[in-house]
Amino acid sequence: MLTRFxxxxxxxxxxxxxxxxxxxxxxxxxxxxxxxxxxxxxxLSSILSSALLPLIIICALTGFLSHVAYExxxxxxxxxxxxxxLGPVYSILDWPAGFAWLYAINQGLHVTSGLAAIPILxxxxxxxxxxxWERPALRSLAHxxxxxxxxxxxxxxxxxxxxxxxxxxxxxxxxxxxxxAHYYASFIFIAALVFHIATKAPDLVRAxxxxxxxxxxxxDIEHTEPEPSHLSESAPTAPRPATISRRGFVGAVAAxxxxxxxxxxxxxxxxxxxxxxxxxxxxxxxxxxxxxFQVNKTAMGAGITPADTGAAWRLEIQGARTVELxxxxxxxxxxxxxxxxxxxxxxxxxTQTWTGVPLRDLGRLAGVDDPSELFVKSIQDAVLGQATxxxxxxxxxxxxxxxxxxxxxxSPNHGYPARVIVPALPGVHNTKWVKRLxxxxx
Amino acid sequence: MRAFSRAxxxxxxxxxxxxxxxxxxxxxxxxxLSKGPVLxxxxxxxxxxxxxxxxLIPAYSAVVIGLIYLIGGRAAREGTPISxxxxxxxxxxxxxxxxxxxxxxxxxxLILGLSEGGLMGLSGLSTDPYLPRFLFMTLALFAxxxxxxxxRLARGRRGGHGGSPPADE
Numbered sequence: 001m002l003t004r005f006x007x008x009x010x011x012x013x014x015x016x017x018x019x020x021x022x023x024x025x026x027x028x029x030x031x032x033x034x035x036x037x038x039x040x041x042x043x044l045s046s047i048l049s050s051a052l053l054p055l056i057i058i059c060a061l062t063g064f065l066s067h068v069a070y071e072x073x074x075x076x077x078x079x080x081x082x083x084x085x086l087g088p089v090y091s092i093l094d095w096p097a098g099f100a101w102l103y104a105i106n107q108g109l110h111v112t113s114g115l116a117a118i119p120i121l122x123x124x125x126x127x128x129x130x131x132x133w134e135r136p137a138l139r140s141l142a143h144x145x146x147x148x149x150x151x152x153x154x155x156x157x158x159x160x161x162x163x164x165x166x167x168x169x170x171x172x173x174x175x176x177x178x179x180x181a182h183y184y185a186s187f188i189f190i191a192a193l194v195f196h197i198a199t200k201a202p203d204l205v206r207a208x209x210x211x212x213x214x215x216x217x218x219x220d221i222e223h224t225e226p227e228p229s230h231l232s233e234s235a236p237t238a239p240r241p242a243t244i245s246r247r248g249f250v251g252a253v254a255a256x257x258x259x260x261x262x263x264x265x266x267x268x269x270x271x272x273x274x275x276x277x278x279x280x281x282x283x284x285x286x287x288x289x290x291x292x293f294q295v296n297k298t299a300m301g302a303g304i305t306p307a308d309t310g311a312a313w314r315l316e317i318q319g320a321r322t323v324e325l326x327x328x329x330x331x332x333x334x335x336x337x338x339x340x341x342x343x344x345x346x347x348x349x350x351t352q353t354w355t356g357v358p359l360r361d362l363g364r365l366a367g368v369d370d371p372s373e374l375f376v377k378s379i380q381d382a383v384l385g386q387a388t389x390x391x392x393x394x395x396x397x398x399x400x401x402x403x404x405x406x407x408x409x410x411s412p413n414h415g416y417p418a419r420v421i422v423p424a425l426p427g428v429h430n431t432k433w434v435k436r437l438x439x440x441x442x
Numbered sequence: 443m444r445a446f447s448r449a450x451x452x453x454x455x456x457x458x459x460x461x462x463x464x465x466x467x468x469x470x471x472x473x474x475l476s477k478g479p480v481l482x483x484x485x486x487x488x489x490x491x492x493x494x495x496x497x498l499i500p501a502y503s504a505v506v507i508g509l510i511y512l513i514g515g516r517a518a519r520e521g522t523p524i525s526x527x528x529x530x531x532x533x534x535x536x537x538x539x540x541x542x543x544x545x546x547x548x549x550x551x552l553i554l555g556l557s558e559g560g561l562m563g564l565s566g567l568s569t570d571p572y573l574p575r576f577l578f579m580t581l582a583l584f585a586x587x588x589x590x591x592x593x594r595l596a597r598g599r600r601g602g603h604g605g606s607p608p609a610d611e
Contacts, residue, residue, distance in 0.1 A: 009455045016451035140451025145460045152467055158490035170560030171551030176478035187470030191463040241523045244533050252537045278575050279549040298566045
């Protein structure tokens with residue numbers, strides 16, 4: 001049995017010597033009877049962990065998948081670059097273009113599961129806070145190792161959630177780049193979490209065996225008894241009478257989690273659901289016009305001037321030969337109309353109807369019938385002012401250099417004179433204000 | 443093996459898995475710090491722990507205990523069980539208050555307009571709608587909670603001495 005193996009391997013040796021050190025009389029929170037809530041104990045910790053773990057797995061997987069979607073092996077596509085652990089994995093995996101809403105769903109899940117996890121994380125940290133103050137502080141070397149890993153676990157989890165929540169609100173309180181900090185802290189989080197699960201899984205199994213998985217949820221306040229205090233430092237030795245049942249506590253946490261999930265889902269699904277994103281940064285609409293939909297970066301914010309995009313603008317296409325086209329030249333080419341989403345890494349999406357020239361046709365014009373990748377450069381000079389698309393993204397018949405949206409010319413904020421729109425591509429890689437396309441043959 | 447276990451406190455595999463975790467964490471920490479300022483990332487990492495464990499938990503615990511004393515009356519001060527009605531009132535106050543405060547804690551940059559520069563400068567959206575939305579949401583949470591409380595109090599009164607309805611949530 002796995003849990004028996006885990007218990008034998010990761011359990012604490014009862015005969016281990018206590019680390020030497022002064023043991024002053026315990027005061028305040030160091031005293032176990034300082035902690036009065038009758039709700040704390042292994043069962044409460046276990047039920048919260050069981051709710052938290054699936055959300056963290058979804059959040060972590062979609063987070064790493066987003067790096068696959070960014071095709072980080074192409075220079076200029078990402079700001080994390082150079083990760084020796086997962087970088088090689090990303091370069092093997094090709095992000096597909098077949099299912100247009102893949103990235104919208106991926107990022108919607110990432111941000112929504114992350115938001116929904118926060119109330120449960122807070123509840124879980126509340127449930128185990130007495131262990132921070134446990135005496136003796138260090139029982140053995142193994143115990144010291146566990147406490148260090150817990151510091152990493154708590155610090156990294158608070159760090160990834162705090163930076164993520166601030167980033168989607170454009171509140172750059174922190175003096176470091178968001179992406180690498182959020183990305184590498186998640187490594188610390190997951191490494192510490194795997195060790196935590198290995199050491200604590202037997203406790204969870206025992207708590208559920210002793211008390212049932214959902215049975216404690218049936219007790220009302222009068223029948224809310226403390227958990228036995230000898231099994232875990234989190235259970236109280238001197239509890240006060242219950243003022244809320246476990247059902248009430250878990251229900252309140254669940255309400256917070258569902259509420260935050262709806263806020264995330266509203267801005268992610270968009271359309272008629274956007275008002276659900278009440279407090280979400282993209283829970284607002286712009287208006288009813290053809291160009292009134294979510295903007296990642298406005299023309300002004302990107303430093304694009306009318307002179308850049310006026311009559312003098314030319315699109316340069318490089319391939320087997322170099323071609324220069326004006327916007328009128330492009331408008332005379334055969335056009336295609338596609339309904340495709342813009343889906344931001346920040347977890348919001350908006351689906352619009354785009355009209356433009358298929359990227360494949362532009363490749364043919366430059367003498368590349370069978371492109372293996374496409375480098376796109378914007379007028380905008382920024383960290384992600386360029387992107388390289390993989391073969392599937394370049395050759396999908398729905399991939400466009402869009403000139404119009406919802407029947408009207410693109411507005412300056414949406415990339416006039418021309419922008420890239422590709423199925424399932426991370427929003428920021430749908431380059432706006434395009435000035436150069438470079439098709440590379442297979 | 444036995445000697446190791448007694449000296450270390452667990453099996454060698456415990457140490458091995460921990461070592462792998464620490465190596466990955468060390469690598470990630472090194473990569474993150476090489477990408478950005480060491481001090482501020484370290485401050486945020488340690489600061490998050492200290493702020494949560496030493497400020498946030500004591501602060502909200504004190505507020506909750508204050509509420510228990512305030513609404514629980516004499517029973518709360520004497521440590522005897524608080525009456526069912528008072529507990530219902532307590533929980534129908536602290537749950538919506540907790541949810542509203544959680545929303546404020548997470549979305550304060552939008553609600554208080556602190557990220558107006560970022561949101562407006564990049565996306566052309568104002569933070570103006572968020573304070574009214576937050577107040578509306580808070581009001582709605584308290585209204586729903588009050589309605590539920592009224593229903594439960596009425597049901598409790600009608601129930602008389604029979605099966606007492608649950609006094610939780």
